[in-house]
Amino acid sequence: MQKILCANNISKSYGDKEVLKDINLTLDEGELVCLLGVSGVGKTTLFNILSGLMKPDSGEVLLKKSYSNDERRKEDIDKEYDTESFEDDFLDITGVSGHISYMLQKDLLLPHKIVIDNAALPLVISGMSKKEARDKAASYFERFGLSGTEKKYPVQLSGGMRQRVALLRTYLCGNSVALLDEPFSALDTLTRASVHEWYLKVMEEIKLSTLFITHDIDEAILISDRICILKGQPAGITDEIVIDEPKPRGQDFVLSDKFLEYKRRIKLML
Amino acid sequence: MSKKYSDNKNKKYMDIVVPCIVLVAVLVIWQLACTFSLVPSYMLPSPVRVVKAFINDFDLLMQHAKTTLTEAVLGMVLGVLLGFVSAALMDAFKVVRQGLYPLLVLTQTIPPVAIAPLLILWFSYGIAPKVVLVVLVSYFPIAIGLLEGFESVDCDLIFLLKSMNASRWQIFWHVKFPSALGEFFSGLKIAASYSIVGAVIAEWLGGFNGLGVYMTRVKKSMSYDKMFAVIFFVSAISLILMAVIKLIQKKAMPYKYIRKQDE
Ligand SMILES: Nc1ncnc2c1ncn2[C@@H]1O[C@H](COP(=O)(O)OP(=O)(O)OP(=O)(O)O)[C@@H](O)[C@H]1O
Numbered sequence: 001m002q003k004i005l006c007a008n009n010i011s012k013s014y015g016d017k018e019v020l021k022d023i024n025l026t027l028d029e030g031e032l033v034c035l036l037g038v039s040g041v042g043k044t045t046l047f048n049i050l051s052g053l054m055k056p057d058s059g060e061v062l063l064k065k066s067y068s069n070d071e072r073r074k075e076d077i078d079k080e081y082d083t084e085s086f087e088d089d090f091l092d093i094t095g096v097s098g099h100i101s102y103m104l105q106k107d108l109l110l111p112h113k114i115v116i117d118n119a120a121l122p123l124v125i126s127g128m129s130k131k132e133a134r135d136k137a138a139s140y141f142e143r144f145g146l147s148g149t150e151k152k153y154p155v156q157l158s159g160g161m162r163q164r165v166a167l168l169r170t171y172l173c174g175n176s177v178a179l180l181d182e183p184f185s186a187l188d189t190l191t192r193a194s195v196h197e198w199y200l201k202v203m204e205e206i207k208l209s210t211l212f213i214t215h216d217i218d219e220a221i222l223i224s225d226r227i228c229i230l231k232g233q234p235a236g237i238t239d240e241i242v243i244d245e246p247k248p249r250g251q252d253f254v255l256s257d258k259f260l261e262y263k264r265r266i267k268l269m270l
Numbered sequence: 271m272s273k274k275y276s277d278n279k280n281k282k283y284m285d286i287v288v289p290c291i292v293l294v295a296v297l298v299i300w301q302l303a304c305t306f307s308l309v310p311s312y313m314l315p316s317p318v319r320v321v322k323a324f325i326n327d328f329d330l331l332m333q334h335a336k337t338t339l340t341e342a343v344l345g346m347v348l349g350v351l352l353g354f355v356s357a358a359l360m361d362a363f364k365v366v367r368q369g370l371y372p373l374l375v376l377t378q379t380i381p382p383v384a385i386a387p388l389l390i391l392w393f394s395y396g397i398a399p400k401v402v403l404v405v406l407v408s409y410f411p412i413a414i415g416l417l418e419g420f421e422s423v424d425c426d427l428i429f430l431l432k433s434m435n436a437s438r439w440q441i442f443w444h445v446k447f448p449s450a451l452g453e454f455f456s457g458l459k460i461a462a463s464y465s466i467v468g469a470v471i472a473e474w475l476g477g478f479n480g481l482g483v484y485m486t487r488v489k490k491s492m493s494y495d496k497m498f499a500v501i502f503f504v505s506a507i508s509l510i511l512m513a514v515i516k517l518i519q520k521k522a523m524p525y526k527y528i529r530k531q532d533e
Pocket residue numbers: 014019037038039040041042043044045046105
């Protein structure tokens with residue numbers, strides 16, 4: 001497998017409070033990695049850094065060059081960062097946003113835009129015409145279980161629906177790496193299972209690599225290739241566990257001893 | 271849910287009925303006080319006389335109102351434009367904000383009545399000094415309302431747009447401006463009442479036309495009934511202006527007025 005995203009020795013503090021220390025993390029192409037950790041440990045902070053929205057105090061975030069977004073922007077960055085880049089085929093995106101699709105912890109739907117325009121926002125931002133963007137976004141509504149909500153305003157949607165709109169919006173950002181901060185937390189078990197299934201399929205189709213955060217250990221074991229445990233104060237990646245089980249993983253796996261064994265190990269690590 | 275909804279409706283109904291009862295009661299007491307000569311009739315005309323004065327002078331009042339409204343609306347439009355531009359600049363450049371904001375607050379401590387004579391000296395007796403005064407009084411609530419709106423935007427929303435590689439302009443257009451609309455309209459409502467008052471004050475101090483000019487004339491002839499008529503008329507105009515703004519707001523921000531249960 002090929003590395004697509006590397007975070008090297010990331011440290012970050014808020015004022016005097018050290019939150020992250022010497023985080024090393026890699027993501028392979030097509031891999032689904034889960035970040036597990038108790039509330040307040042620094043998961044969202046790490047995501048903000050990986051997405052380039054925040055600058056770490058030290059350390060760097062590298063993205064495989066061929067997977068970076070926007071050509072023009074890429075050239076600009078090459079000029080600026082080339083001498084600092086350690087590996088030739090990696091681009092230093094530390095503190096540079098726009099290369100990675102990011103679904104934030106809150107759904108952050110814009111209250112003044114109807115649902116379809118919310119979903120199509122990344123397309124419009126990237127320069128597509130409003131009509132074209134709407135058409136493209138509309139073609140996904142059924143698969144996301146959002147049919148009929150196109151013309152509604154976000155306040156008229158349930159929490160689970162809002163989350164699916166946010167997921168669709170993130171998907172339409174169209175980058176090869178996605179960071180999802182608790183993407184399925186507001187979904188009921190049945191909807192969640194179907195969204196999982198859909199997401200795994202999409203990942204394979206478009207060779208998407210995903211790093212996601214969850215508080216649900218069962219969910220982590222069910223869909224991840226690998227689970228990273230973020231722990232401590234300041235937090236580091238204390239453990240990594242590879243879930244060695246072919247996908248899709250069904251009900252049999254959930255009820256198997258193997259599943260329970262994974263669960264037991266993770267609980268001990270947390 | 272439906273119980274809460276009908277309660278809500280009931281409350282809204284009461285919100286209208288109670289003040290109406292109070293208003294009618296005040297008018298009745300007033301009328302009775304005049305009929306039984308509890309107060310000298312030349313000092314406090316009865317409501318009926320006020321209404322009669324209004325009807326008699328209706329054409330004249332409308333003509334003056336046209337001038338006052340022109341000044342108020344023109345001044346407000348200019349105030350909105352100026353307020354918008356300066357709020358956007360203050361939001362975009364920290365230096366502008368640091369330099370301009372204290373100055374803005376300082377100018378607000380100067381009462382408009384105090385500068386109106388100066389404006390008349392500068393711009394003479396036409397419509398210009400009135401418009402300038404209205405611009406001055408309506409500018410502040412709009413600039414501050416918009417600035418606060420721009421700054422109250424959830425910074426995660428800005429993060430989201432940045433993660434989509436949005437430009438500063440796109441962030442402004444898709445997030446900041448729409449989020450500030452609520453504050454903008456609150457500021458606009460305040461500006462509307464200020465601007466009518468501002469125009470009338472400027473007219474008091476000199477001019478040929480306008481409700482303020484009418485006021486000074488009827489004061490000189492000691493027609494108390496006409497004075498009362500024009501006072502109520504001015505407040506009615508302010509109320510109507512605010513209602514119009516509310517209507518525009520409803521059109522501009524439909525999402526603010528939908529409830530979840532509506533389909
Ligand atoms: N902007 C900030 N300024 C100061 N401290 C912050 C800021 N953002 C987060 N923190 C602190 O950093 C720590 C990590 O926060 P973070 O949001 O990354 O946690 P998290 O792991 O995502 O938690 P949760 O699972 O509850 O979302 C917390 O203790 C929080 O109080």
